[in-house]
Amino acid sequence: MNLLPLDENAALFAQGYLTTLQLSIGAIVLSLVLGTIVACLRVWGGAVLEALTRGYVEFFRNTPLLVQLLFLAVLLAPANLNITRDAFVAALIGLSIYTASYVSEAVRSGILSVDLRQMEAARGLGLSQLEAIRFVVLPQAIRTVIPPLGNLSIALVKNTAIASGIAANEMLKAAGVLESRTLQFEWYYLAVLGYWTMTIPLAWLVGRIERRLAYAR
């Protein structure tokens, strides 16, 4: 396999690697934000929002990501909502919505582990409910759930491979294109190596944080 820097094939693969990275980082950030909002709505949003967000979380957790991505790609396409035909955008949105349902469960369990009196004390000191959530409860809740969130980010990086199912040009798709172009199956091995360069350091980091927090208590 010819892997010189100027090789067109290698450039395509490198592009796929970068797209996987972008997809991972973008979806991690988006799902953290969305998941935290959903968690807050579930805890403090009242009965209607609680029911709605719970329905969202249960439905997205218990259905395959591939089906969700296929649905979303069709939904966003010009024939329907006419938002985008870009598979990368559909994959980014789909991965974020899917992972946010797990993030919200993790953050919610973090919120429930914070002593209720913290909230009462903050309100008693004159903070509004939003301020108390933002400055008192959430910082403690998020710190508790850093290991589960790190765990979800590992899962998310692996799930980006599924975006190749809607023809987003990430690493696995690039490997597939190169395989059919060069008839060299080894591109898939390269993709495996590519994923290892992301998941193994991440898993090491998350494991380390988990152990450190376990000792700190």
Next chain:
Amino acid sequence: MTAFAAARRHASGRGTLIAAAIVVAFVALLFLTGRIDGRKWQPFLELSTWRFLGEGLLVTLGVAGAALLLSMGFGLVLGVLRAALPGRAGWSVAIPMELARATPILTILLVVFFGLLRAGGSRDPAIAGIIGLTIYNSAVIGEIVRAGIASIARGESEAARSLGLSYIQTMRAVVLPQALARMTPALVSQLITLIKDTSLLFILAAPEVLSQGRAFVNFYSQQVGSVLLETYFVIACIFFAINYPLSRFSRRLEARRPAHERVHVLGEEDQPIVLAEPTAGRP
């Protein structure tokens, strides 16, 4: 925490009712505004549709069941070996397991599928699917077993050994039964992941439920236009109907366990959430 929990428990019964009402109102609104085309749901009233999807579902469940049984067997062996083997021998089991878990399952499926093709082996995507899913899930279940064994206090096995039980007897009669009880939520969660992952066989063109759905879309699109969205939604609902009871079961089992007895593995989204607390088996 107790006040939050009480409030949540109070809201949850009502929540189901409210959720149902919202869904009904939403669907009615979509229908009235013409967003939902009644004709496009017509195919789902036909018995033949469900027979067709049912065939796919049988493949899905068959693949998931076969992969589950195989990976439970391999996983148990790998987990016990990893817990038992010291030093370098332990690493020779641990490293392949860690590498398999660090690889996206779809990548493993493609490598196995094309690998089998090139080696002149089976061309059946369902076989490749079972092998790929088994490789991945054996590693995950092996890790769950290892974590389960590690969660049992060392005094248990030391006591059993000093009573004259052999290592194998200690494992079989003392450690594994307790570890298995602790592992159940994690194993059920992994089963949910496995069932969802069978949909990836669509990419290998195995005739599972998603592929059947696509074939069916092609058939109907000449008559009523594209029914893609409707079909994907129905397929998602089928998976939901299987996985939701499993996830409730897993959470109910897990809620009974104190935090230090909860077992989970890294890198799988469906695993139980374990908050940072002192882990058992640690000095």
